[in-house]
Amino acid sequence: MAIQWFPGHMHKARKEIAAALPRVDVIIEVLDARLPYSSQNPMLNELRGDKPGLRVLAKADLADPKLTEIWMPALTTDTIQAMALTQTEPGGAKPVLDTLSARFKPIPNALKPRVAMVVGIPNVGKSTLINALAGRAVAKTGNEPAITKRQQHVRISDHWSLRDTPGVLWPNLENVQGGYRLAAVGSVRDTAMDNTEVCLVLLDYALETYPTLLRNRYGNDAIVTDDSTRTLELIGKQTGCLGARGHVDYDRAARVVMQDFRTGTLGGMTLETPEMQVSEEQEVIKLRQMRDAAKLQKREARKARRKR
Ligand SMILES: Nc1nc2c(ncn2[C@@H]2O[C@H](COP(=O)(O)OP(=O)(O)O)[C@@H](O)[C@H]2O)c(=O)[nH]1
Ligand SMILES: [Mg+2]
Known part of the structure; x- marks a missing residue:
């Protein structure tokens, strides 16, 4: 899609x-x-x-x-x-x-x-x-x-x-964090992002903003509010996403969580606030300026070399 x-x-x-x-x-x-x-x-x-x-x-x-x-x-x-x-x-x-x-x-x-x-x-x-x-x-x-x-x-x-x-139209892709969120809802596909990575970004946010929704779905014991990796592991155990030698299959666990999120099974979640927009836009401007400055520096260096 x-x-x-x-x-x-x-x-x-x-x-x-x-x-x-x-x-x-x-x-x-x-x-x-x-x-x-x-x-x-x-x-x-x-x-x-x-x-x-x-x-x-x-x-x-x-x-x-x-x-x-x-x-x-x-x-x-x-x-x-x-x-x-x-x-x-x-x-x-x-x-x-x-x-x-x-x-x-x-x-x-x-x-x-x-x-x-x-x-x-x-x-x-x-x-x-x-x-x-x-x-x-x-x-x-x-x-x-x-x-x-x-x-x-x-x-x-x-x-x-x-x-x-x-x-x-294409979405706002300049902001890296936004890219992960777009992947979480299923609107962009980026071959450089794997499921686990996308899911951990989603979980980081959900653990902070919607811990109760996660507890309701996966049980209190699976939710470690300050550790999304551990939480994903426990959710994987909880939902039977196990691979070789009984280790948790993170990719499968991530799919389970994202499916629950995308279908609304977890409950209503909004991944962005107006405050996030303001701070992330400032971040993008800063990055753009840094990139432009680096480009300029390279150009000047090239010019200087040519003069020599
Ligand atoms: N839960 C829910 N699903 C929706 C809503 N609007 C669209 N969808 C679903 O989102 C998916 C994409 O919708 P579609 O109209 O094809 O998106 P398009 O690519 O922008 O044309 C479909 O599975 C729709 O059923 C909505 O308000 N609520
Ligand atoms: Mg369409």
């Missing part, structure tokens, strides 16, 4: 969205309620200008409702409205249509309906939303970017139509 992004993909996706935007009245940006920050596309804010937008936090049923509340104002701007959705419930997408109708009065005697476009990273719930709004299965399945030459529109109400192909 997850796809890997290469510069060529990103360039193409960016060009497609930019080309479509002039004919779009509202951008519906689908985010993962568990990752309201890392599931954003780093380029979209620049592309959208002051075009009106809706930010839909999908998979709200898998997130922590308290944090979803906290995130709402942080995701809202003068032109962007935020809402949380559980699309697996019948009528789960209705608030989107209601908001579109409430926010944009119909144009009297309009010949054409207004157009909305759904965008977001892979696996976040775009197709589910498009199909729910259309009232039937219209969205192309799979995560391949659009290959249709002509944009197909579907009516979703008297005054609105929707592109039936979502704009597939």
Whole structure:
């Protein structure tokens, strides 16, 4: 399901969205309620200008409702409205249509309906939303970017139509910690990350933020709040993930924990807070500056060598 992004993909996706935007009245940006920050596309804010937008936090049923509340104002701007959705419930997408109708009065005697476009990273719930709004299965399945030459529109109400192909964008990959969280929810695949590593990052956070959810699932004795490796080992024993000579198979144990997390079996968890976003963004800026400084130094050294 997850796809890997290469510069060529990103360039193409960016060009497609930019080309479509002039004919779009509202951008519906689908985010993962568990990752309201890392599931954003780093380029979209620049592309959208002051075009009106809706930010839909999908998979709200898998997130922590308290944090979803906290995130709402942080995701809202003068032109962007935020809402949380559980699309697996019948009528789960209705608030989107209601908001579109409430926010944009119909144009009297309009010949054409207004157009909305759904965008977001892979696996976040775009197709589910498009199909729910259309009232039937219209969205192309799979995560391949659009290959249709002509944009197909579907009516979703008297005054609105929707592109039936979502704009597939890449997530925020510059922040390493965010990359692990995207892997934990299953939205990116990185061959350099193994299950155990991803799971330990998830467990570090969950042990600090949601220890009770872990205790409820795996038993009090399996949870060692200051040691995620030990906790994973105990969970492995607890759930029978054993390999040669009865040693815990960490990879299998990690899969069990991530499966429990992804399906919501552990309970609603949100992996990011607005404070984390601020501090991690500062970290990324610092790293960028260091990288630029190193590049400059190399260039100067090369110049100096050439002069000699
Ligand atoms: N639990 C839950 N699952 C959802 C929700 N929205 C979408 N999904 C599931 O997430 C997966 C990816 O959805 P899809 O619409 O194909 O994502 P896309 O790649 O962005 O088009 C599917 O298995 C959906 O059933 C939601 O609100 N809650
Ligand atoms: Mg899709």
